[in-house]
Amino acid sequence: MNKINIPMIGLGTWLIPNDEAESITKDAISLGYKHIDTAEVYRNEEGIGNALKSSAISRDEIYITTKMWPGMSQQEEPYQNFDGAIKACEQSLKLLQLNEIDLYLIHNPFAKENRLELWEAMVELKKQGKVKHIGVSNYNVHHIKEIEDAEIEMPTANQIEIHPWHIIPQPLDEYMKNNDILPIAYSTLAPIPNWREGSKWNGKPEDMKSGAMPCKDIADKYKVTVPQLFLKWSIQLGYPVLPKSVKFHRLKENLDLDNFEISNKDLNIISNIAINDQKCLAWSGDFDPLEVE
Numbered sequence: 525m526n527k528i529n530i531p532m533i534g535l536g537t538w539l540i541p542n543d544e545a546e547s548i549t550k551d552a553i554s555l556g557y558k559h560i561d562t563a564e565v566y567r568n569e570e571g572i573g574n575a576l577k578s579s580a581i582s583r584d585e586i587y588i589t590t591k592m593w594p595g596m597s598q599q600e601e602p603y604q605n606f607d608g609a610i611k612a613c614e615q616s617l618k619l620l621q622l623n624e625i626d627l628y629l630i631h632n633p634f635a636k637e638n639r640l641e642l643w644e645a646m647v648e649l650k651k652q653g654k655v656k657h658i659g660v661s662n663y664n665v666h667h668i669k670e671i672e673d674a675e676i677e678m679p680t681a682n683q684i685e686i687h688p689w690h691i692i693p694q695p696l697d698e699y700m701k702n703n704d705i706l707p708i709a710y711s712t713l714a715p716i717p718n719w720r721e722g723s724k725w726n727g728k729p730e731d732m733k734s735g736a737m738p739c740k741d742i743a744d745k746y747k748v749t750v751p752q753l754f755l756k757w758s759i760q761l762g763y764p765v766l767p768k769s770v771k772f773h774r775l776k777e778n779l780d781l782d783n784f785e786i787s788n789k790d791l792n793i794i795s796n797i798a799i800n801d802q803k804c805l806a807w808s809g810d811f812d813p814l815e816v817e
């Protein structure tokens with residue numbers, strides 16, 4: 525456990541449509557998932573809320589993360605402001621049918637001019653008891669430093685893309701350690717060839733889509749699958765994971781990580797396997813949100 529009490533494995537739900545979210549979330553809960561990760565922009569909070577309501581799990585046994593969308597310049601959206609952020613949270617609470625969100629995040633740092641104002645809204649939401657913990661996502665050092673410089677409450681977590689092709693940049697890693705900010709890993713399975721297969725939201729280079737399964741020899745050694753190896757690699761480094769799947773057998777596989785331990789030597793090999801070939805895979809190809817101004 526960590527200071528925000530977030531379970532180390534959560535169900536990722538990006539690209540799970542609202543009308544499938546209820547049954548997949550119910551399946552995940554029945555298998556033992558204790559954390560669901562969603563976002564305003566995923567448009568599936570309603571389905572997840574229905575699953576939470578109809579499943580037998582008690583509220584204190586399930587952890588819910590959702591995220592406020594601050595806007596995105598490339599899509600010509602207006603940026604969110606303080607009042608809009610408060611309303612966005614209230615709408616998420618309504619759709620999720622909850623009184624309180626366990627972890628509420630600003631989804632990205634794109635709203636440059638409004639970033640501090642949006643963080644002030646997060647602090648206010650916490651004060652009002654609508655959210656338990658507040659954090660950010662896709663923030664680099666210079667984004668978080670704005671909050672530090674304003675001398676207001678700091679984020680407790682930063683949800684970022686983490687896998688061997690996108691390890692946490694050293695300055696960000698050091699900054700988060702110094703400020704007690706927990707990295708939460710997303711798209712940890714991005715290096716596997718079938719990741720987001722057939723989806724337009726897949727900016728991976730063609731050779732990674734059609735190539736061999738990476739680290740297969742190491743996974744074989746531990747008698748696990750490569751997805752299990754990558755998820756466990758992240759967990760052993762201390763980063764909670766959010767594997768998404770719409771398939772029951774994969775939901776089960778991604779939760780089944782207790783029966784092996786990766787040696788320090790192999791952790792190191794995996795961490796260094798693409799050290800000279802780092803790239804952001806989860807956004808559109810040549811764009812890394814950590815690098816926005």
Ligand SMILES: NC(=O)c1ccc[n+]([C@@H]2O[C@H](COP(=O)([O-])OP(=O)(O)OC[C@H]3O[C@@H](n4cnc5c(N)ncnc54)[C@H](OP(=O)(O)O)[C@@H]3O)[C@@H](O)[C@H]2O)c1
Pocket residue numbers: 535536537538539561562631661662683684709710711712713714716718719720721751752766767768769770771774777778806
């Ligand atoms: N904060 C952010 O900006 C941000 C960005 C991206 C993601 N996220 C969060 O992180 C979650 C995870 O990231 P992600 O959805 O990009 O990727 P992911 O969970 O790393 O990978 C999902 C992909 O891998 C496949 N898959 C899952 N388990 C598998 C297994 N055991 N064997 C083979 N294939 C498997 C899935 O296909 P099937 O569904 O067909 O099984 C899907 O194509 C998201 O759902 C979302 O909640 C956050």
